[in-house]
Amino acid sequence: MSVRKRDIFTKCREFQYAQQAKASGCYPYFRPIEGLQGNKVVYDGRPMIMIGSNNYLGLAHDPRVIEASQQAISQFGVGCTGSRFLNGNSVIHEKLEDELAALLQKEAVLLHSTGFFANLGTLNTLCTEGDWILCDRENHASIIEGCQSSSAKTLPFAHNCIKTLRRRLQRVPEGDAKMIIMDGVYSMSGDIARLPEIVGVAKEMGAQTYVDEAHALGVLGPRGEGTVAHFGLQKDVDLIMGTFSKSLGSMGGFIAGPKDVIDFLRHTTRCMIFTASLAPAIVGAVRKSLELMLNEPERREQLWKNTRKMHAGFKSLGFNIGTTQTPVVPILIGSETKAFLFAHKLLEAGIFVTPAVYPAVKFGQAIVRTSYTATHTEDELDYVLETFARLGKELGIFEDAAYIGTTNSRGKPYSGYDFSLYQQESAKTVRAGS
Ligand SMILES: Cc1ncc(COP(=O)(O)O)c(C=O)c1O
Known part of the structure; x- marks a missing residue:
């Protein structure tokens, strides 16, 4: 019997799709932004309307x-050079925790260096x-990682x-302990x-909620x-997790809940104890945001006005x-390929947005994720x-939208990474223009 020869990097050499996408010219990720002009980002020397950020209140x-x-x-200083557990705690970290606890009507809050760590560390x-x-099947990857790295058993339920x-x-x-975990707003579908x-x-x-x-x-x-507050359930939900990387315009995360639970987590969460604390620049920015x-509720009102316009606009366009x-x-x-192509054409037209493909969404159900x-x-x-x-x-x-979730004539999901489609489309565009 022949023995397959693999080394630890074989999988990396076999990983083709990013290279293929780059070669075809429609690679949509890691685009380097060069600067800002008001609401717009500068990319490739041109200002572009950003509709792919999570800067919901425009505070970033x-x-x-x-x-x-500043x-x-x-x-x-620019960093705390250590864990909050040891040398990296400051009065502004503690003030931010108290401010969040008061806002969310929870007894205590624990900061994390990212939202991802807040979920991962709390769960495991x-x-x-x-x-x-x-665990809701459409929960964020950080929750899935938290479930997988915990020694509890996870039961996923339909979204x-x-x-x-x-x-x-x-x-x-x-008699067993159980907790239900879910996103408040789902990051890909936008539902509540x-x-x-x-x-x-x-x-x-008799389950707890997160x-x-x-x-x-x-x-x-x-x-x-x-x-939680939208539904007036502050007294009923046990744990609230949040990030500073979206509406608050910066980065970092937190978990809020009963004092004894947060105190336990403060002394036992490896993702918090064994990493440097949030940099002062971030804490200062988040507190101001x-x-x-x-103090400026009109921002939220405008956000919803814009949101309603875009829901109605896209629906009326079909x-x-x-x-x-x-x-x-x-x-x-x-x-997937069409989503790449669409995002690429939007970029050419001065709109910065990215596609979301498997595993962020189901295979064959690629989206272009826009946000306002x-x-x-x-x-x-x-x-x-x-x-x-x-x-x-x-x-x-x-x-194409009619085919979502169905199969093609060969019984295969109507999906996949066929970058020749991009080349065909580009050729068509050139022919039409010539
Ligand atoms: C629902 C959800 N939870 C957690 C996170 C992780 O947050 P952060 O970016 O602060 O690490 C994200 C970020 O995309 C998210 O969408």
Whole structure:
């Protein structure tokens, strides 16, 4: 019997799709941004309308936030050079925790260096042997990693489906500890968790609840507190996780909950103890963003005005935007290659947006994930709609949307990375122009 010869790097040499996409000229990732011009980013020497960020309140470049960040650097330096557990704690880290706890109506908060770490570290510390995690199938990758690296058992349930959640909970042996975890707003589909019903089931069946507010903070709730406050469930949801990398314009994350739970996590979470604490520049910026979020509710109002315009605009043009209820607006394309091609054509037209393909979404259900902010202007949004309509027609996006989730004539999913499609399309464009 022949022995297959592989070394540890064989898989890297076999990894082809990024190289193929680059060779065909439609590689959509790691695009280096050169600067900013108001609402626009400069890429490849040209200003582009950004509709691929999570800067929902437009605070990432607010001069007051930048100034607060600079002040924090002047006072505390550019880094803490260690874990908060040891030398890296400061008064501004503690103030930020207290401010978040007051906002979310939770007893205590623990900061993390990223939102990813907040989910990963909390889950693999809190959920141990003999515990059960009930996990929505469309939860963010950081939650999936947290479940996988915890020694608890994970039971996935169909996205936002109360019936399968209940069925999964019935599988948990009586008396075992269990927690239901979900995104408040789903990062790819833009839909909102059915929190009141989920909390009802949790109470009935004796489970704890954990909500990831990454895309809801600053967007939902009477003061931008998130999904939990949107539904008035502050007393009913046990743990609230959030990030600073979206509405608050910076980076970092946190977990909020009962004092004894947070105190336990503060002393046992490896993802927090064994990494450097958030840089002062970030803490200073986030505190200012939080203050502006609360003092300038007109930002959230404008965000929702822009969101409603884009939902209505895309629908009237015939795009399939799925079940979104928020500023995250996925444009369903289906074929991975076509999503790459569409994003590339949008870039040529001065619109910066990226496709999301498997594993961010199901295979064969690629999307171009668009998202809107409080600072997008009416003119920018009109240009986005006009350009999507023109290019959508040119690429046959509307016809393709009908194939999503189905199979082609050979019974294969209508999907995949066929970069020759890009070359054919480019050739067509050249012929049409010549
Ligand atoms: C739902 C959700 N949770 C967690 C994270 C991770 O947050 P961060 O970017 O702060 O690490 C993200 C980021 O994309 C997210 O969308």
